[in-house]
Amino acid sequence: MKDDDYSPWLDAGKPATIYGIPVLVFLVFLLLFIWPAKTTFFICCSLIILYKVLAIFGYTLTVLLQRIHHWLRGNKITGRPWWYRKFFE
Numbered sequence: 001m002k003d004d005d006y007s008p009w010l011d012a013g014k015p016a017t018i019y020g021i022p023v024l025v026f027l028v029f030l031l032l033f034i035w036p037a038k039t040t041f042f043i044c045c046s047l048i049i050l051y052k053v054l055a056i057f058g059y060t061l062t063v064l065l066q067r068i069h070h071w072l073r074g075n076k077i078t079g080r081p082w083w084y085r086k087f088f089e
Helices: 023-034 038-056 061-073 082-088
Strands: none
Touching: 023 038, 023 082
């Protein structure tokens, strides 16, 4: 693929990040307005550090949610609802 073929629309759906951390994760600091304490500040900072470490290893919040969903769903995926398979097959 040449540089001329690259479309800027390919980057339109990427999530906004600051240093590899999703921007919505920083909303955890809103807890400081509810419970302003050093403990709350350290918990918020440790969550941000945890998300950064996970992002370094390639496990963003979206990837983790997809993995948990796959684990809960199981390996067998059918096109029929459970009640149809139970009563008609």
